[in-house]
Amino acid sequence: MDPEEFWGVIADVRAGSLLADEALAAHIAALPADAPLDAVLRSFHDGLMIRLKTMTPAELCAFDEAHDDARRRLYHWPLWAAGYLIGGGCSDDAFMDFRNGLIALGREWCERVLGDADTLAEHPLVIAAAAREDEVLFCEELAYAPAYAFEATTGRPRDEYWALYERHREGKPVHGASPTGPDFDFDDREVMLAHLPRLTAFFWAED
Template identity: 35%
Template sequence: MADQRTFAEAAMTLDEFWTLIEQTKDASADIDERTEVLRAKLSRLSTEDVAAFDRRFTETLDRAYSHDLWGAAYIIQGGCSDDAFWDFRSVLISMGKDAFERAIRDPDSLASLSAEDLDELYAEGFQYVAGSIYEERTGVLLERSHPHPPKPVGEKRSDDPDELRKRWPKLFAKHWEE
């Protein structure tokens, strides 16, 4: 990704996006440190590439907007607002492509995460790095390239403990407190 790209040429591939995320993840297990590493990496890119990164981040974030993943977050946290679910998905992206894809395919697989990883799933900040850099450079807010999905995909979850236990048995066994 050369800094000399023009705005019309600025298109970050999904592989380039995940490479940046993996480099950030490999630098630290701590979400606050990963956030700072991402800031340093994005600061070296052109403004257009920062915007392209943000577009990829938003697409990836929206891909994780599902009732299945929200149900997993609900069980882990003992509740999960829409803002908390935004943070959850952002931190999940920060954990790298493999962890993200595994959670998308099987949200119940999150039961294998360590206590430290689970504590950080609701951290705020990682999702704002690109927008913050863009605003610092241009003085304007980074506009979303497409609207947030109006509702999560998939079958809506019930708050009934028996239903939660059936859909997410590993997470329920590990995290549900009655």
């Protein structure tokens, strides 16, 4: 699956979910001020599952590979810092979940935040999360959606899917294990303000 096709699937699913611009604005406006925002990514996940269940096992592997490749592109220190602010901390596993959520925002947003992670402060979901002191864009389930779709459509266990996916990836290049971009101290507010001024102001109040 080439990047155009992959991002086309993401765009189609996003358009039918609460991440669509008008739907997101209406959802946020209708929520009580203290209500969590978890339904937004859940709606994307549910829509993605419906789409994945139409795919053959080979197509699921191709989608999964494209998703992995997109997530590796987002393995970027400033984005990890953004996840650290939004999540009130961000382990290696949590950063994978955060990158899943970034992919759900679509190709344009992923390109924007790779260029400048602080532009994430302009996304309506992030703005709403800051106002509610809520955590958004962390979605572990999106990483496992192809395996669950495989299980649902074939009746075979998820372990068979993982073995199939490993065979699919055999002989393909391994991406770098270290994040790209500048590394800096996530626990120093002044440093974070220098790199991510808007997100830091949103999510890290002065002592």
